[in-house]
Amino acid sequence: xxxxxxxxxxxxxxxxxxxxxxxxxxxxxxxxxxxxxxxxxxxxxxxxxxxxxxxxxxxxxxxxxxxxxxxxxxxxxxxxxxxxxxxxxxxxxxxxxxxxxxxxxxxxxxxxxxxxxxxxxxxxxxxxxxxxxxxxxxxxxxxxxxxxxxxxxxxxxxxxxxxxxxxxxxxxxxxxxxxxxxxxxxxxxxxxxxxxxxxxxxxxxxxxxxxxxxxxxxxxxxxxxxxxxxxxxxxxxxxxxxxxxxxxxxxxxxxxxxxxxxxxxxxxxxxxxxxxxxxxxxxxxxxxxxxxxxxxxxxxxxxxxxxxxxxxxxxxxxxxxxxxxxxxxxxxxxxxxxxxxxxxxxxxxxxxxxxxxxxxxxxxxxxxxxxxxxxxxxxxxxxxxxxxxxxxxxxxxxxxxxxxxxxxxxxxxxxxxxxxxxxxxxx
Numbered sequence: 001x002x003x004x005x006x007x008x009x010x011x012x013x014x015x016x017x018x019x020x021x022x023x024x025x026x027x028x029x030x031x032x033x034x035x036x037x038x039x040x041x042x043x044x045x046x047x048x049x050x051x052x053x054x055x056x057x058x059x060x061x062x063x064x065x066x067x068x069x070x071x072x073x074x075x076x077x078x079x080x081x082x083x084x085x086x087x088x089x090x091x092x093x094x095x096x097x098x099x100x101x102x103x104x105x106x107x108x109x110x111x112x113x114x115x116x117x118x119x120x121x122x123x124x125x126x127x128x129x130x131x132x133x134x135x136x137x138x139x140x141x142x143x144x145x146x147x148x149x150x151x152x153x154x155x156x157x158x159x160x161x162x163x164x165x166x167x168x169x170x171x172x173x174x175x176x177x178x179x180x181x182x183x184x185x186x187x188x189x190x191x192x193x194x195x196x197x198x199x200x201x202x203x204x205x206x207x208x209x210x211x212x213x214x215x216x217x218x219x220x221x222x223x224x225x226x227x228x229x230x231x232x233x234x235x236x237x238x239x240x241x242x243x244x245x246x247x248x249x250x251x252x253x254x255x256x257x258x259x260x261x262x263x264x265x266x267x268x269x270x271x272x273x274x275x276x277x278x279x280x281x282x283x284x285x286x287x288x289x290x291x292x293x294x295x296x297x298x299x300x301x302x303x304x305x306x307x308x309x310x311x312x313x314x315x316x317x318x319x320x321x322x323x324x325x326x327x328x329x330x331x332x333x334x335x336x337x338x339x340x341x342x343x344x345x346x347x348x349x350x351x352x353x354x355x356x357x358x359x360x361x362x363x364x365x366x367x368x369x370x371x372x373x374x375x376x377x378x379x380x381x382x383x384x385x386x387x388x389x390x391x392x393x394x395x396x397x398x399x400x401x402x403x404x405x406x407x408x409x410x411x412x413x414x415x416x417x418x419x420x421x422x423x424x425x426x427x
Contacts, residue, residue: 005049012046044111048102051091051112054084086116093119100138110145117150118142121157126175129161129168136164181207221253222246349378349395357397360419364399367420371399379403381415396421 002010024032057069066072070084094102094115101118104110110118118141125134137160144156161169184207191203206214244252349357357378364371376397382388398406398421405411405423414422 005053040111041108045106045108047087047112048094048105051087052095052102052106054088055091055095090116090119093123098122098138100135101142104142104145110142113150114145114153117153118145118157121154121160124157125161129165133161133165133168137161140164181209184208217257218250218253221256222249349390353390353392353395354378356392357395360392361397363397364402365396365419365421366398366402366405367416367422369399369402371401373397375399377403379406 024035027035054069054073057072060072061067061069064072066075068088070088071081073079073087074081074084090112094105098119101110101115101122105112105115118138121141122134122138125137129137140160140163141153141157144153148156187205188207188210189203189205193201193203195201358373361376362373363369364373364376376399378395379398380388380390381394381396388394396419402421402423406413406421410426411423412426414424416422
């Protein structure tokens with residue numbers, strides 16, 4: 001005896017054959033609209049029947065060795081495996097948990113696209129929501145499906161508790177937002193990588209609140225009505241700013257934002273407020289053409305295919321412009337400098353001395369250590385308590401690891417002619 005479902009599929013097939021050669025061009029306008037709505041409803045009901053069978057087709061996978069029913073279906077019908085898995089997940093949800101929704105899809109009151117949105121909204125509700133409230137939320141979304149498309153239903157679904165259980169909203173929403181914020185912090189990342197063509201790619205994932213704050217700051221600088229100083233391209237005037245592509249405007253705004261930060265409000269970094277040091281020979285500084293270097297650039301990794309030094313050099317003109325900015329320190333080689341030697345008048349190295357040590361050492365001076373000097377600590381070769389001087393000749397930059405090791409009696413320390421420090425375990 002033929003199964004009723006197979007009988008129904010046979011009848012549907014015969015019905016479709018009967019209209020296979022019918023030209024819809026000659027249908028009255030009203031009939032076209034009615035036919036399209038009915039076909040969409042029937043198509044959704046057929047899809048629900050197919051998914052209902054799929055949910056109970058584990059025996060097919062077992063007989064053929066497929067991973068699951070979705071795998072068997074995708075192979076047998078030559079469809080996308082991802083679509084089959086999505087259908088299987090939806091079918092399982094409608095059969096095992098959201099049965100009222102499944103009945104609505106079966107009856108043609110909710111289409112499959114709407115049902116996917118409703119299932120996502122219901123599954124996203126907090127675990128502690130009572131069962132009766134879940135049932136009310138399911139019923140409310142089924143009712144809304146008669147009037148709203150999937151996009152609007154998704155928005156309603158995010159706030160369905162406000163309608164069916166307003167007393168639970170504040171507590172549940174607070175927990176949901178706290179979980180989202182914790183997850184956002186866990187996912188927060190920022191990477192900088194030299195591309196070797198004078199630019200650095202910045203990629204990151206930020207919490208929404210932080211990203212919104214950054215966007216607000218950038219918009220303030222990217223506003224085309226502002227008289228921005230476009231440092232990267234001085235041929236572009238303020239009047240032309242409005243015609244620049246939006247990503248370019250945000251990039252220029254980011255450069256402006258960094259240059260206008262107040263260094264006095266930044267954290268201490270390497271014994272000094274966060275500061276860049278520009279090194280340039282005095283003769284080059286006066287010349288129209290020439291090159292300078294920014295210390296600290298080596299902390300940014302380079303693309304494997306890029307020049308390792310790319311991005312560290314700047315023009316003399318750029319150096320002159322940056323030297324006008326208070327948070328950028330010009331170290332003019334051959335020119336006047338700050339007082340760097342304090343003798344016994346002070347125990348700790350000053351900010352000026354730290355900058356000089358960074359200018360000289362660049363990195364931790366332990367042999368084969370490349371920890372940036374901005375992350376290193378200033379070490380007295382002769383301890384201050386033993387009469388050592390707080391002078392450059394008595395100072396060296398060492399990372400935290402090697403600074404601890406230099407005070408470890410289990411190791412001996414040797415100063416090499418090139419200024420590096422070599423460690424060896426005592427025997």
